[in-house]
Amino acid sequence: MTETSLPRTVAETAELLARGNYVADRALATSVHLALAMGRPLFLEGEPGTGKTEIAKVLAEQLGRRLVRLQCYDGLDLAAAAYEWDHARQLMEIRLAESGGASRASLRETLYSAEFLLRRPLLSAIDPGLPPAVLLIDELDRADEPFEAFLLELLGDFQITIPELGTIAASTRPVVVITSNRTREVHDAIRRRCLYQWVDYPDAARERAILAARAPGVPAKLSAQVVEFVQRIRTTDIFKLPGVAETIDWASALAALDEVELAPAAVEDTLGALLKYQDDIAKIRGETAARLTGEAIQAA
Structure with a gap:
């Protein structure tokens, strides 16, 4: 993987995203560009399925960097997110040292060296001995609130302090993308360290462009009608509005059935590709x- 230089303008950033088949509007491209230019984490908030996670994947691919992903969940702690000591190897080292008559001082120094450190995503992303990375902290709102305190040093100074070893700082700052589906509010201390962008559902024109990029095998007429249908369904009172990912899946499903335009029977048969809850389908x-x-056929 060959690392490429950062884009110099908003237009170049939009082009970089487009090369990865990500269609960004001007506001989103500007936020991504500023995050890259200023070396600041980018905090993306919005409904599920609006393309927040995909931005980090495209940036890693197009910039030629490692993608380091931390998927957040309830109960996530420092050992799973940043680092932990390899206790099994440490125990083995203790037994070997005792049989060899090593002193306690030398043993203590050996046990808490980098050799016995297990690097989890946060530490891996800033490890100066590894190639530059794009760090994706995905769905931060799913983690417990106390976990956010672990992130403050990383997001502010791009370093992690390990009491037994010292401070490990990035030689090249990672590109950091944090996503949230807003199932709970993320603390202000995190927000202050980031640039912020709300990622909304795309309008019809951008969604057609996304479909053309992500599902080029879907006939143009069908693609336009699918987008019009999805745009309208997002105005209805259902539990879970379909995201862009569902639009792509549904269009691809219809194309796989050799449909060239929307038809009521095909719509009925494939709603499960677009809607994920039975109450919404019903x-x-x-x-x-x-x-x-x-309406979609007429508008398209």
């Missing part, structure tokens, strides 16, 4: 689906 199926199909 609410849309039938008269509502037929009406939305007709």
Whole structure:
């Protein structure tokens, strides 16, 4: 993997994302560019399925950097996120040292060296001995609030202090992308260390462009009708609005059935590719689906 230089303008940033088949609007491209230019973490908030995680993947691919992903979850702690000591190897070293008559002082110094350190995503992303990285801290809102305190030193100074070993600082700052689906509020201390961007559902024109880039095998007529249908369904009162990922999946599913345009029967048969809850499918199926199909065909 060959590392490339950072884009110099917002237009170059948009082009870089486009090369990775990511269609960004001007506001999002500007935020990404500023995060790269200023070396600041980028905090992306929005509904699930709007393309937040994909930005980090595209940046890693297009910049030629390692993608280091920390998937957050309830109960995530420092040992799983940053580092822990290899206790099994340490125990073995103790037994070998005792049999060899090593002193306690030399043993203590050996046990807490880098050799016995297990690098988890946060430490791996800033390790000066490894190539530069794009660090994706995905769905931070799923982690417990106390975990955010672990991130403050990393996001502020791009370093991690290990009591037994010392401070490890990045020689090249990683590109940091933090995502949140806003299932809870993320603390102000995290937000202050980041540039912020709300990632919304795309308008019809951008969603058509996304489909063209991500699902080029879908016929143009069908693609336009799918987008019009999805745009309308997002105005209905359902539990989980479909994201861009679901739009791509649904269009691809219809194309796999050799559909070239929307038809009520095909819509009914494939709603499970677009909607992920039975209550939502039941609410849309039938008269509502037929009406939305007709409106989408007429608008496209």
